[in-house]
Amino acid sequence: METLQNFIGGRWEEAVGEDVVAVVNPATEEAFAQFRAGSADDVDRAVAAAGAAQPEWAALTVARRVELLHAWADTIAAHADELAELECREMGKPVGIGRTFVAGAVAGLKAAADQALTYPFSETVTGPASGSEAGSDPARERTDIVRHPLGVTAVITPWNFPVVMVLGALGPLLAAGNTVVVKPSERSPVSSARLVELAASSGLPAGVLNLVLGDSRTGAAVTEHQEVRLVHFTGSVGAGRAVGTATGRRLARSVLELGGKDAVVVDAGVDPVATAQAVAFGAFINTGQICTSMERVYVHEGIADEFIRALTTAARTFTIGDGLDPATVLGPLVDARQRDTVRRHVDDAVHKGATVRAGGAVPERPGYFYPATVLTGVDDTMLVMTEETFGPVAPVTVVSSFEEGLTRAAASRYGLAATVYTDDPDHIAAAARLPVGVVWVNQWQGGGPERLYEPARDSGMGATGARAAYDAATRPAAVHIAAADPAVAR
Template identity: 85%
Template sequence: METLQNLIGGRWEEPVGEDVVAVVNPATEEAIANFRAGNAEDVDHAVAAAGAAQHEWATLTVARRVERIHAWAEAIAAHAAELAELECREMGKPVGIGRTFVDGAVAGLKAAADQALTYPFSETVAGPGPEGERTDIVRHPLGVTAVITPWNFPVAMVLGALGPLLAAGNTVVVKPSERSPLSTVRLFELAASSGLPPGVLNLVLGDGRTGAALAEHEDVRLVHFTGSVGAGRAVGTATGQRLNRCVLELGGKDPVVIDAGVDPVAIAQAVAFGAFINTGQICTSMERIYVHERIADAFVEALVAAARTFTIGDGLDPATVLGPLVDARQRDTVRRHVEDAVTKGATVHTGGAVPERPGYFYPATVLTGVDDTMLVMTEETFGPVAPISVVADFEEGLTRAAASRYGLAATVYTDDPEHIAAAAHLPVGVVWVNQWQGGGPERLYEPARDSGMGATGARAAYDAATRPATVHIAATAPAVAR
């Protein structure tokens, strides 16, 4: 069994904390690695190392920092298959799907770093005043920052946060989820061997207590956190008390609204992918489906057929489409939501029961007859469950889609221009029309309601990673009195 360590100031070190955490393969329920959870002393050490490295890193030219980040990205790309296998072993994602997301994360890291080359770290603004007078806006790096990531996309979540932070001149302490640290450790091994200076990237392993110590540290100027609503509130409270920044991407209960004029069979295939991929363990999974009554029967039939093609198995097997849930706790949440719906009158068309086999598996499940009293329509399920509610018209679908305490993303399928315009007003960070997960590197968004706070993506990510200061220069210096 592998024993994992922290990376602090360029050195691999055993955590000081005494509590041992096991990493379990969710397909076999076997422990495959362990580590001692870092405590406040480990966090202090990592933050100090990041602070010591920050000035030298910030004084490099932007082009030089981007070059170093690209070198790391190339090293990651060369080990993409290995990283996908590590993700499979630690959290269950099938390797084929995992490889796609690792490749996408590498491309995203490069694109985010490249945006630094055109970002206005220094600009002169025009304004009234005497000739020769000038006002400059200079954006400085914040200093030491922190990234706390969830277990569902270990590689993608780390790389997605780091590009702007590093390219802007900050140094970073990363705390991955205790459920899936293997691939993150490998990322840091590749960083250490690809030319990133010691201390620019630091890794502290641990559980929620470790993350709390990092969020509460007075020298961490920004915390980029992705995770549950409850933990996100704690991070926001901790950073707010110290007048430090946070960017929070939290839970989602993303709706899908399907209009009458679309092909129900084609849309069912798309919804099956959006609801079941990665075993439904995506913040933007399709978790509430509102379908127009005119195409509902055809849509349900096609979605059930599609769900039955999501074969369960160990993600290391190329034939597997649906891997396990990350652990027994997550599977219990999914089972509880489905049982609650059935008890209150919902109908299970396929799936809906834990299979009798080792591993934390749950089948692709389609429910109808759901309503807004059910957990499966109000709370984040984070599993392979597609609950369908039939609506009388598109307006009802939009209204019910908006009636949630979450506001991460939404997907709408319609060919009606007026309906597309109406969908743009949904209270969410991202609206996808006729394609789930669309958009390029220039997109930016801010989650709404309980789904988080802090704009990110493109220029917004650099705005969050820097502090603006104004430098006003008068036309001439005052004359010396004589």
């Protein structure tokens, strides 16, 4: 049984809290690690360490901060297999899939850090200031816009992508000159602890990156701390509202990426078999435990029968097993609670008239497994169509037109992302109006390092990505400089 500790000011420390939390392998239902949940005192020490380290970190050149982040990224890349195995043990993600995501996270960290090299931390705007005398000479005055780091920031991550979520948030925060306290999910803290250890071994100065382990009470202590100037939170809508309330009360910032109920709209003109295979991947990969998983499928009636047959066939190829086995495609859900949510949603749909085309039942074996499931005959009275399922379930609705598909896709309290498959230019243009943060057309996922977006509705708030991430991580100040008046100078 491995015992995890907090990492504060460059040292490992056991939390002062008394509650011990176990980390359970969801494939075996056996605990393999444990830690003491951090208290408000632990959070105080971590924030103090981050605060002490921040001035010196901010005083480094941007190029030097980027260099140190690249060194950390290279170290992570060299330990990709190890990190993928840790993620598998703590939350079930198959190692092969995990390795791919770790590689993507490393590339993303480097790209985000490199954006600091061209970001305008300081720029000059010219022209007479408001209230200047008529006829004044603009050349004798200027205004410099200087963007300062916020200071101490916090990153609170979910359990489904511990490595990706930590690295995705940290690049702009650290490159901009902030220091960070990370609070990972209590369900998957092991890989996050290893990331922090690798950062220290890569030369990141003590106190720049700190780790506090704990549950929701620890998270609350972080979000309520007066010295934490920004909280980057990814998680549930309910928890996100609490974070937004806590930061708003003390006039601090928050960036919130919350739940999703992402729709996919399949038009009549596409290849139904190839598209069904793509949708199966988007709905079932990582056992459906992705914020942007395809959780509602609207398919045109002209290709519906063939699409449903192909989707059902594809679902049956997602073999269940321990993610440490290279043959496994579908690992377990993270814990019994999450599996109960998935089962409840499917059972509710069946009770209300839906048809199970594949999956739909808990297998009789150890581990928190649930098979890739395809449902038809669903409607909007069912939980599986209105609430975030976060499991390997693809509910399919047949629509009479592309326009109906878009309308129904937009009818949700969530607005994270959506995917559209169509070869019609007018339909592509119409898809861009969906009230979501990201629209993918003819490919699920994708987008370069310059992409930025903001979730809509209950899916969060705060633009992120590219320049928006640096805007959030800094505070602009205007410095107006007028040429000295000779009379005043005398």
